[in-house]
Structure formats: structure tokens, C-alpha cells
Amino acid sequence: MYILEATKIYKSYGNKFNKQEVLKGLDIRVAKGEFVSIMGASGSGKTTLLNVLSSIDQVSQGTIKIEGKDIVGMKEKQLAEFRKRHLGFIFQEYNLLDTLTVKENVLLPLSITKTAKKEAEQKFTELAAELGIYEIKDKYPNEISGGQKQRTSAARAFIHEPSIIFADEPTGALDSKSASDLLNKLQELNQKRKATIVMVTHDPVAASFSSRVIFIKDGQIYTQLNRGEETRQTFFQDIMKTQGVLGGVQHEH
Amino acid sequence: MSIKQLIFRNLKKNLKNYYLYVFALIFAVALYFAFVTLQYDPSMDATKGSIKGAAAIRTASVLLIAIVTVFLLYANNIFIKRRSKEIGLFQLIGMTKGKIFRILTAENFFIYFSSLFIGIFIGFATSKLFIMILFKITGVQAIATLAFSPQAFVQTVIVFSAVYLCIMLMNYVFIKKQNILSLFRVASTTEVKKISLLEMIIGIFGIFLIILGYYISSKLFDGDFTTMNELFLAMIFILGSVIIGTYLFYKGTVSFIFYLIRKKKSGYLNIYEVLSLSSIMFRMKSNALLLTIITTVSALAIGLLSLSYISYYSAEKSAEKNVAADFSLTNVEDAKQFKEALEEKNIPYREKLIDVIQVSANVTQILDPNLKELQFGPAAMTIPMISDDDIENIDLSPDETLFAGYNDFLQKFMSLKSSGQIELKGRHEVIPQKYLGLKKEYYISYYFTSGGLPVAIVDETIFERLKKDMNPKIQKDSTVYIGIDIEEEAKIEEADEIFQKISFNGQHDSRLAMSSQQKQSMGLIMFIVGFLGLTFLITSGCVLYFKQMDESEDEKPNYTILRKLGFTQSDLIKGIQAKQIFNFGIPLIIGLLHSYFAVQSGWFLFGTELWTPMILVMLLYTALYSIFGILSVLYYKKVIKAALS
Numbered sequence: 077m078y079i080l081e082a083t084k085i086y087k088s089y090g091n092k093f094n095k096q097e098v099l100k101g102l103d104i105r106v107a108k109g110e111f112v113s114i115m116g117a118s119g120s121g122k123t124t125l126l127n128v129l130s131s132i133d134q135v136s137q138g139t140i141k142i143e144g145k146d147i148v149g150m151k152e153k154q155l156a157e158f159r160k161r162h163l164g165f166i167f168q169e170y171n172l173l174d175t176l177t178v179k180e181n182v183l184l185p186l187s188i189t190k191t192a193k194k195e196a197e198q199k200f201t202e203l204a205a206e207l208g209i210y211e212i213k214d215k216y217p218n219e220i221s222g223g224q225k226q227r228t229s230a231a232r233a234f235i236h237e238p239s240i241i242f243a244d245e246p247t248g249a250l251d252s253k254s255a256s257d258l259l260n261k262l263q264e265l266n267q268k269r270k271a272t273i274v275m276v277t278h279d280p281v282a283a284s285f286s287s288r289v290i291f292i293k294d295g296q297i298y299t300q301l302n303r304g305e306e307t308r309q310t311f312f313q314d315i316m317k318t319q320g321v322l323g324g325v326q327h328e329h
Numbered sequence: 330m331s332i333k334q335l336i337f338r339n340l341k342k343n344l345k346n347y348y349l350y351v352f353a354l355i356f357a358v359a360l361y362f363a364f365v366t367l368q369y370d371p372s373m374d375a376t377k378g379s380i381k382g383a384a385a386i387r388t389a390s391v392l393l394i395a396i397v398t399v400f401l402l403y404a405n406n407i408f409i410k411r412r413s414k415e416i417g418l419f420q421l422i423g424m425t426k427g428k429i430f431r432i433l434t435a436e437n438f439f440i441y442f443s444s445l446f447i448g449i450f451i452g453f454a455t456s457k458l459f460i461m462i463l464f465k466i467t468g469v470q471a472i473a474t475l476a477f478s479p480q481a482f483v484q485t486v487i488v489f490s491a492v493y494l495c496i497m498l499m500n501y502v503f504i505k506k507q508n509i510l511s512l513f514r515v516a517s518t519t520e521v522k523k524i525s526l527l528e529m530i531i532g533i534f535g536i537f538l539i540i541l542g543y544y545i546s547s548k549l550f551d552g553d554f555t556t557m558n559e560l561f562l563a564m565i566f567i568l569g570s571v572i573i574g575t576y577l578f579y580k581g582t583v584s585f586i587f588y589l590i591r592k593k594k595s596g597y598l599n600i601y602e603v604l605s606l607s608s609i610m611f612r613m614k615s616n617a618l619l620l621t622i623i624t625t626v627s628a629l630a631i632g633l634l635s636l637s638y639i640s641y642y643s644a645e646k647s648a649e650k651n652v653a654a655d656f657s658l659t660n661v662e663d664a665k666q667f668k669e670a671l672e673e674k675n676i677p678y679r680e681k682l683i684d685v686i687q688v689s690a691n692v693t694q695i696l697d698p699n700l701k702e703l704q705f706g707p708a709a710m711t712i713p714m715i716s717d718d719d720i721e722n723i724d725l726s727p728d729e730t731l732f733a734g735y736n737d738f739l740q741k742f743m744s745l746k747s748s749g750q751i752e753l754k755g756r757h758e759v760i761p762q763k764y765l766g767l768k769k770e771y772y773i774s775y776y777f778t779s780g781g782l783p784v785a786i787v788d789e790t791i792f793e794r795l796k797k798d799m800n801p802k803i804q805k806d807s808t809v810y811i812g813i814d815i816e817e818e819a820k821i822e823e824a825d826e827i828f829q830k831i832s833f834n835g836q837h838d839s840r841l842a843m844s845s846q847q848k849q850s851m852g853l854i855m856f857i858v859g860f861l862g863l864t865f866l867i868t869s870g871c872v873l874y875f876k877q878m879d880e881s882e883d884e885k886p887n888y889t890i891l892r893k894l895g896f897t898q899s900d901l902i903k904g905i906q907a908k909q910i911f912n913f914g915i916p917l918i919i920g921l922l923h924s925y926f927a928v929q930s931g932w933f934l935f936g937t938e939l940w941t942p943m944i945l946v947m948l949l950y951t952a953l954y955s956i957f958g959i960l961s962v963l964y965y966k967k968v969i970k971a972a973l974s
Contacts (some may be wrong), residue, residue, distance in 0.1 A: 079741045132893055132973065153897055160895025174521050175607040177594035187599045188895055194598055213596070231893075316946045 078141075079272050080106040080129065085138030087124055097122045100295040101138070106240070109270040111263065113283035116292035123244060125292065126276045130163055131155050131243040139260055143239050146187035153182035160188040163315075164233030170225040172217040172241065178228050179204075179213040185236040191251055196329055199235055222253025227261065243275040247282045259285040275288050280319060291322055298322055335401060336435050337417075344410075344440070346878070347962065350404055352445050353871045357397040358448025360487060361866055363456040364390040370460065387856040393864055398492050399861050400868035405496045407875045408504050409433075411882070420509045429502050433809040434497055441496075445489050452479055452485075466641070467852035468845050500961045519613050524588045524832045532585030535577025542571035543922075547932040571923060577622050579617035583915065585609045600896055604904030609911050612880060619876075623869045624916045628790050628923030630862035635856055635928045635943040636935045641851040643936030648844035649939070650734075651775040654681060654812030655821055660835030662809040671813075676820045681812040683719040684777055685777045686796055687803045688753050692786060695749035695764050701780075711803045713777040714785040716792035722773060725788045730762040732783040734771050744785075753797030755783065760791060765822040773810040807835055866950065870957035873913060877961040888972035898969055905965040906948070913958035920945055 078263060087099040098121045106112050118120045127133035130146050137198065142162060157322045164185070165171070172181045179200060186196045204210040207227045207280065214218050224305050226246060233241045244261070247255035249253070263285050265271050275286060283289045291298040301318060344351070368386050409416075419429050465472075546567045552558045587610040594602065614621065658664045664680070671678050689709045717725045725731060730751060751764045773784055787795075815821045825841045888901055925943070932939050 119502070130893075154894070156895050156897040158895070159893070163895070165893055171886075171893075173603065173607070173887050173890060174605060175611055175887075177596065180591075180598050180607070183597050184603070184891075185894055187597060187603075188900075191597075193597050197595070200596070215522075216523070220520055243389070255788075 078105045078109055079108045079110075079143055079276070080130060083139050085096075085125075085128060086135050086136045086141065087128055093200075097130065098295050098312040099135070102292075102295070102297055104129070104271060104290065104297070106274060108272055109266070109271045111266045111286040112275070113286040113289045114115060114274065114276045114292060115280075115283050115289055115315070116298075117322070119290045121230075121295045122276045122278075122292050126242055126244055126274070127276065130165065133157055142327055160185060161236075162239040164236070164238040164241040166226070166229050166233045166243040166246045168248040170217070170222075170229045170249070172228060172232075172277070174217045177214050177216055178209055178220065178224075178230065181217070181228055182209075182213075182231045182235055184323075185232060189236060189257070191236075200231075203231050203235055205299070205328045206265070221254070222250050223257055226250060226258050227233070230258065230261065230265075234271060237269070237271075240272045240274060243273060243277075245279075246275065246279055247277065247279055253280075253286065255282065261307060280312060283315050284308050289315055291318060293322055332432065336432055336439075339432075339436055340439055344438070347408065348875055349871050350408075353404075353867050354441070354444040355401065355448040356867055357393070357400075357864060358445050358485065359449075359452035359455060360860055361390060361488070362449050362481060363391055363459045364393065365404075365484050366452070366478045369478045369480050370456075379819070385857055389861055391785065392861055393708075394488055394492075396865055396868055398495065400872065401496060402499060403872055404875055405499060407501055407879060411664060411879065412972070413507070415505070416504065417509050419643045421515065426504050427824045430501055433500050433504070437493070437500070439498065441489075441493050443487070446936075449482060449485055464857050465855070466856055467503055467849045469574040469849065470772045471761070477757060491553055492716075504824055515897045519924060521787050524584060524732060528581045529585050530747070531577050531581030533582070535574050535580065535582045538570045538574030539578060539776045540574075542567045542574060543926045546926045549930045572621065572625055572785075575919060575923070576617055578919065579613050579620045581614075590919030598796070600900050601904045601907045602966060603891070604901065604909055605908035608880075608884065613900065613912075616876065619872070623872070624923065625690045627869065627916070627920035627950070628863055628927065629934040630858070630865050631924035631946060632927040633858045633922060634862050634934060634950075635857040635924060637851055638930070638942040638946055639932055639936040639938060641848055641855050641893050641936075641939045642942040644752070644844045644847040646853065646937040647847065649839045650771055650781075651840075652838045652840040652843055653771045653774050653810070654814045655824070655840050656813045656815075657774040657838045657840075658811040658813070658833065658835060659774075659805075659807035659809065659810070659837070661809065661835065663669075663831075663833040663835050663837060664813070664890070666831055666833070667828060670831060671815075671824060674827065676824050677816040678824075679809075679814045679816060681719075682812070683715050683771055683773055683810045683812070684792075684796070684808060685713050685715055685784075685805075685810050686792075686799050687777075687805060688785065688795055689800065689803060691752035691754065692764075693695060695746045695751060705755070711771060711784075712782050712785055713779075713793065714753070714787060716790075716794065717786050718789045718792075720786060725786065727788040727790050728761070728763055729765055729788065731765045731768060731786040731800070732780055733768040733786055734773075734781075734783045753787070753791070753795060753868055754800075754862065755795045756800045758794065760795070762787065766931070774812075774838055776807075777810060785882060863948075863953070868954055870954060873916075873962050874957050874964075877909070877912065878964055881965050884944075885968055885972055886970050892969075892973040898966075901969045902962070904968055905969070906962055909958045909962050909965075913954065913961070917951060921951070 081218065082102065082104045084096070084101050084103065085099055086101055088095050088097045090096045102125065114122050114125060128135050132152070132249070137146055138148070142158075145158070146159060147155065149306075155324075170180075173184075176184075182200055182204065183196055186199070190197075200211065204213060207230060208228050209224060209231060212224055217225055226249075230246070246262075250258065251328070259282055261274060262275075266273055273286070275282070277283050287303045289301045289303075290302065295326075299318060299322075301311070301314055306314070307321060348680065364386055368383055371690045375711070414784075416429055419432075420426070447699050465602045545563060548554075548562055549560070549567070568740075587606045591598065591606055591610070598607070654908070655665065660665065668680070688711070691708045692710055692713050693708055717723045718729075723731065730753065732745070745767055746765075747766050750765050751762050753762055767783060768786075771785075775781070778784055815824045821841055828837075828839050829842065891901060892898070928939070929941055932943075936942075
């Protein structure tokens with residue numbers, strides 16, 4: 077059972093005289109409960125891919141199904157409705173509203189779906205304790221550290237138990253300690269809550285926390301790595317090797 | 330791209346953003362030009378003659394320039410800050426500060442001077458309308474002419490050029506002071522932190538000050554402050570307490586109240602609260618000074634406009650109060666002369682003769698007990714007295730007295746009980762009387778009532794007794810009131826013309842002339858206050874709008890986040906509407922409240938009608954003001970739409 081099925085997606089920018097193809101016929105399948113990383117060099121199209129998969133951007137061609145529903149061609153209202161029920165987001169820049177406290181930020185997705193206050197309270201307490209942000213729940217984003225902000229952001233992505241969580245370079249702005257903290261939490265949540273996570277990253281360490289890594293090059297899938305039964309350390313070595321092969325500019329001799 | 334192209338492109342881009350600025354500028358110029366034209370216009374002599382019209386209009390034009398200058402400088406300040414990134418970029422690519430300044434100057438020059446000339450043209454085209462409005466509300470009969478006044482043109486151009494130089498000077502200083510790095514960093518930052526105890530205290534204290542000011546204003550003319558000095562001090566106190574209170578209100582109270590609301594939600598906010606409460610809570614604080622000024626001046630404008638409109642609106646009623654018939658005379662010879670003239674023109678009339686004598690009355694018993702410290706002695710108050718024989722439908726027994734001539738102003742200072750014992754005193758005799766109450770009707774003119782005292786109506790026998798025993802020291806020159814009513818209303822004007830031509834010996838008043846004179850002076854004041862108020866309304870509305878433009882740019886990332894989370898555009902717009910209701914509504918409501926209490930405390934000095942004129946003024950102000958709120962929501966709509974692309 078695939079929770080996300082994208083077939084033959086194309087995305088191009090510009091007009092027909094000056095066309096820039098960013099995604100060139102990608103196929104991606106993500107199963108329920110998977111923790112997938114998407115890696116690639118700058119400009120390989122990984123952020124575009126994430127935006128397209130998460131319905132923030134529109135594809136030029138192809139189909140994207142989330143939980144069997146085709147999201148290509150949905151109207152803005154339907155998309156918003158879809159996003160609020162089925163998707164969660166974690167961004168590099170945290171994307172917290174700075175006029176809201178940690179708790180208010182985390183509870184935002186629940187207020188969209190009009191969840192009962194008591195239930196919301198309970199969910200928050202549980203999740204905040206897991207992510208270690210319960211003590212700072214009444215603080216404003218400018219009063220907490222980057223790692224705490226990102227965990228708040230993660231809490232906001234998880235609170236409404238979405239079908240799939242998209243993370244765009246979640247560790248990009250964090251120091252290594254906070255980054256591994258966050259990734260450990262993500263892994264935990266992935267295993268405990270069976271949450272599906274799709275993460276874009278260029279950091280092999282971050283990618284090594286996931287169960288599968290998809291490498292993208294020039295808008296196409298270059299290769300995939302499955303972690304299987306490997307330890308994180310050996311999986312990390314594999315990722316490094318693949319990246320070594322993948323990296324670099326093509327030299328035309 | 331050459332510099333010229335650069336200027337041209339900037340211009341095109343900016344025009345779209347600043348159409349409101351251009352509009353406000355054009356409006357101000359047009360209004361100023363029209364005012365100056367009026368000042369030089371020969372047909373204005375009609376209004377100038379009776380009242381100091383030219384001086385009033387000149388003062389108004391100076392005030393207008395003051396308002397407009399402050400507005401333009403403020404708006405320019407907002408704009409240049411918004412463009413600081415662009416300026417930084419120019420510097421980065423190697424343009425000198427002088428060159429950047431020249432670009433900005435050239436750009437501004439185009440916008441500013443084309444608006445100036447459009448404004449002058451519109452001002453010229455509408456100056457006839459202005460004069461017609463002025464003539465209409467002052468009731469002056471004159472033909473409005475349309476003449477282009479070169480003097481007015483030159484004055485307008487000079488004055489607005491001076492303002493332009495000020496703006497340029499400001500830009501120059503701004504550019505001079507910046508370096509590349511700081512230019513990239515100008516973006517305003519909102520200070521977000523937990524509300525402190527001090528802020529709570531400030532918040533509560535702010536409300537306290539405002540309420541205290543209101544409370545004292547309602548007591549202002551209740552007799553607690555009896556000397557001029559005390560009254561003056563009380564007014565200063567009210568002003569200070571309300572203004573400081575307003576400032577503290579924006580500084581602390583708003584965030585304090587919103588904080589309480591948020592706290593109650595315990596972290597579970599819906600989208601409307603996210604966009605309105607949480608944003609305003611922090612932003613209103615940093616705009617406290619600006620909002621205080623806007624609120625105070627709007628309150629002043631609404632208050633003055635209400636008062637002048639009250640006065641204008643009740644011109645006829647006050648004239649009725651002061652002159653008890655269409656024409657009132659105090660000399661039989663005068664009356665004869667006038668009657669003959671009326672008969673000659675075949676104007677039918679009714680004549681009413683009432684003997685009036687002044688008596689000394691002891692009203693201590695019927696005076697409200699807390700008013701004992703009045704300046705005049707209630708034990709011997711000189712009031713006019715007439716006989717019940719002269720008044721239809723009133724028949725009193727010899728021991729009864731009725732007062733007539735209700736006056737709001739008098740009632741405020743000297744409220745009478747509805748019944749009690751009084752004494753009427755002649756030279757030798759003191760006659761105790763039973764006081765029956767105060768009637769609203771006016772039977773004699775203000776000449777006899779010393780401007781607003783009630784008249785005592787007594788039984789014929791008592792009247793005769795006191796007439797024989799009257800005290801010559803307190804009598805007026807005349808002891809007879811002659812009221813002449815014209816039977817056909819249409820002929821009153823004709824009769825008034827006759828009346829004005831005759832030279833009388835005694836006190837003589839025409840109700841029509843009195844009311845039109847009040848209309849004339851109040852009309853001019855209303856005209857001036859009205860247009861100044863309108864200018865202020867437009868400029869302050871623009872300032873709030875520009876502030877919102879800025880804010881929407883600051884908050885754009887938030888809209889992006891919210892839309893990614895799955896809020897629809899219409900969700901966000903609804904939230905923004907709520908926000909704008911607070912943003913524009915709070916200053917409006919505070920301003921209206923201020924002006925309500927100001928008007929309430931002293932309106933009876935100006936006229937007889939409170940509610941209709943005041944509510945009309947307030948509704949008009951609210952309606953015009955709301956336009957800016959609506960425009961700002963439309964702007965937000967654009968920003969929100971662009972937030973996810």
C-alpha cells in the first residue's frame with residue numbers, strides 16, 4: 077500500500093521559448109510508515125520535487141496520488157483542505173509565527189480542523205513531552221534556541237497526525253547536536269506513530285536516519301539506497317559513497 | 330539601462346503602490362488652492378463683511394498646510410524606509426549617494442509636481458463649488474463667480490514647493506546617514522515578548538485616566554467648578570488625563586486586554602485570533618504615539634464639527650428662544666412705525682403687548698441644595714415678571730407663580746425643583762408665592778430675561794400690586810414687550826426687509842435676522858472645520874493605510890506559512906478583516922468616545938439640539954474613515970494571494 081504515488085511528473089518554468097525543465101519524468105512511491113530522504117546537489121530539483129509533492133507547487137505534467145487521491149488538478153480550496161488534513165510540514169527556516177507562543181504555534185493545525193479543545197490539549201501535552209518542548213510552551217519563538225524552534229515546528233507537523241510529513245532541510249540551520257537530537261526524535265516518531273516522512277536534505281548524516289534514500293540528479297532519479305538491516309553508520313558510509321559518485325560537474329572532453 | 334529608464338520604471342512601479350498618497354496630495358492641494366482662491370475672491374466680501382471671513386479662511390489654510398506637511402513628511406518617511414533595500418542595491422553597484430539622491434529627487438519631483446498641478450486644476454475647477462457650498466450653508470445671497478486667481482496659484486506653488494524641499498531634505502539626511510549594511514537591515518522588527526507586570530499596570534492606569542477624564546468632563550458644568558480659574562484648570566486636567574490615558578491605552582491596555590483573551594484560550598487560537606489578536610497585541614504598542622495623535626486630533630475634529638453643527642442646526646431654535654415673536658420691540662413708537670410700514674405693504678400681522686416689570690425674587694427654597702455657592706444671591710434674584718392675563722390658557726390664583734422659559738444652559742447651572750415656596754419682593758412688600766414649576770414656552774424676548782433667566786407669571790392682582798411697588802433701580806428702560814407675528818410665513822422675509830430699513834429707538838429684534846446671522850457665522854466655522862477635518866481624516870486614514878501596507882509586507886512570511894498549513898485565502902482574509910476592524914476601529918471608537926464626552930460636557934453653550942447633529946457628524950466621519958479600512962483589506966488580499974507563489 078503506497079501512501080504517495082507520483083508517476084511521470086514533469087515540472088518546467090518559463091515560457092515556451094525559454095523553458096527550464098526542472099523535473100523530467102520522475103516516479104516516486106512511498107509506502108506507509110516509511111522514512112524517505114531525497115538527496116541531490118543544489119539545483120538538482122529536490123526542493124521543487126518536495127513542493128510539488130506537497131501540493132504547494134503545481135506539476136506541469138504527471139499524476140500525484142496521496143492516499144489514492146489525485147492532487148493534481150485540485151482547486152485551491154480543495155488543496156488547502158487536503159493540506160490541512162493530510163500533510164504536515166517542517167521547514168529549514170522553522171516557519172513559526174513569531175507573535176504566537178510555542179503552544180499556540182503547535183496547536184495551529186488543530187484549530188483548522190476544529191478539534192475539540194480538550195483533545196487538542198491532550199495531544200499537545202503528549203507530543204510536547206516526547207519532543208521535549210513542554211517546558212517552553214508559553215515562550216515566544218524569539219526566546220528559544222534554533223533546536224527548540226525546529227522541534228516546535230516538528231510538533232506542529234505531527235500534531236494532527238497527517239498521512240505524510242514533508243521536511244525541507246530540517247537540520248539546515250541547526251548545529252550538529254541539535255540536528256542529531258531532532259533526527260532522533262523524527263526517527264522515534266516515525267517508528268512509534270508509524271508516521272510517513274519525506275525529507276529533503278543534502279546532509280548525508282541526516283539522510284542516514286531514514287530507511288531509504290533517493291538520489292536525484294538533473295531532475296531525474298539517479299539511484300536509491302535501502303537501509304535494510306544495516307546500522308546507521310554503515311548506511312551513512314553507503315550514502316557517502318553514492319554521493320561521491322553522483323557529485324561533481326560533468327566534464328565534457 | 331540608463332538612469333532615465335530607471336527613474337521611469339521606478340515611477341511606474343511606485344505609482345501603483347502610492348496611488349493613495351497621490352490622491353491625498355492632490356486632494357490637499359486642491360483644497361488649499363480653493364481656500365486661497367476664496368481668500369482672494371471678491372465675491373467672498375459678502376461673507377467677509379459680517380464676520381471675519383478672510384482671517385478665518387487664512388488661519389484655516391495655515392492649519393491645512395501644517396496638517397499636510399506633517400502627513401507628507403510622515404508618508405515619505407515610510408516610503409523611503411520601504412525602499413531602503415533598493416537604495417542599498419544602488420550603492421552596492423557603485424552609485425554614489427549623491428546620484429541616488431538625485432534619482433530619488435527626480436522621481437519625487439515627477440509625482441509631486443504632477444500631483445500639484447492636477448490638484449491646482451481640480452482646485453480651480455471646484456472652487457466655484459466650494460464658494461457655492463459656503464454660500465449655501467452661510468445663507469449668504471450672492472452669485473458665485475469662477476475666476477482664476479494668479480495670486481492663489483503663485484501662493485499654492487510656493488508653499489507646496491517649500492514642502493517639497495522639506496521632503497527632499499529629509500531624504501538627503503536619510504541617505505547620508507545610511508551605509509550599505511544598515512540599508513539592508515532597515516526592515517522593521519516587532520518586539521515580541523511576554524507582557525510584564527509594568528505593562529499590566531500601565532494598561533489599567535491608562536483606562537483609569539481616560540475614565541477619570543470623562544467623569545470630570547461630565548461634572549464640568551454641574552456647578553462643582555464655580556470660578557473661571559477652576560473651570561480652566563479642570564479643562565486642562567481633563568485634556569491631560571485623557572490624552573495621557575489614550576497613550577497608555579495604546580501602550581499597555583490593548584495588549585493587556587488581548588493578552589487576557591489569549592490567556593483564556595490557553596494556546597488554542599483559531600485563525601482569526603492568530604491574525605488579529607496576536608499581531609495587534611504587539612504592533613499597536615509600537616505605534617502608540619502615532620495613534621494617540623490621530624485619536625486626539627480626530628476627537629478634536631469630530632468635537633468641533635459637532636459643536637459648530639449643533640450651533641448651526643439650532644440657530645432657528647435659539648432665535649426662537651431669544652426673540653419670542655417674529656419681531657420684538659420694546660417701544661410703542663417703534664412698533665407704530667413698523668406697523669404702519671407693514672400695513673402699507675399689505676402684510677397682515679398680529680400684535681401682542683405684554684407688560685413686563687423686573688422683580689427681586691427669593692428662590693432659595695426651590696434651588697437644588699448643592700448649588701448654594703453660586704455667584705449671584707438666590708435670595709434676591711432679579712427676574713422679569715408678567716401677568717397671567719397676558720397669557721392665554723393660564724389662570725393662576727393670587728398665591729401661585731409659574732416660571733416660563735426653559736433654558737438648558739440655565740438648568741445646568743441652576744436647576745430648579747419642580748415645586749416649592751418662593752418670595753417676590755417689591756420695594757416694600759414681600760409676597761410669598763407657591764411655585765408651580767417651569768414651563769418651556771417663551772413669552773418675552775431676551776432683552777427682558779437678561780439673556781436666559783426664567784420669567785415669573787403671576788396673577789393679575791399680584792402683578793398690579795408689585796407694579797405699584799416696583800423697585801426702579803432694577804427696571805429696564807422699557808416695561809413693555811411688543812411682539813409682532815406675521816400671519817403668512819411667506820411674508821416674513823419681506824417684513825424683515827422693512828424691519829431692517831426702519832431706524833428704531835429702543836431694543837428691537839428680528840428672529841429671522843438673528844437666526845440667519847448665527848447661521849452665517851456658524852456656517853463659516855462649520856465650513857472651515859469641516860474641510861480641515863476632512864483633510865485630517867484623509868491624511869490620517871492614509872497614514873494608517875500605509876502602516877498597514879508595511880505591516881502586510883512584514884507579515885507576508887506568516888501568510889505563506891499559514892497557507893502551507895492549509896488555511897485558504899478566504900480564511901486568511903476573514904482574519905485580516907477582523908484585524909482591520911481592530912486596527913481602524915479602536916482609534917475610531919476611542920476618538921468618537923472622546924469627542925462624545927467633550928461635546929456632552931459643554932454642548933448647551935452652543936445650541937439646543939445635541940443628538941441629531943452630533944450623530945450625523947459621527948456617522949459621516951465613521952463612514953469616510955471606514956473607506957480606508959476597506960482599502961487596506963483589499964491590499965492585504967493582494968499580499969495574501971501572492972504569498973504562496
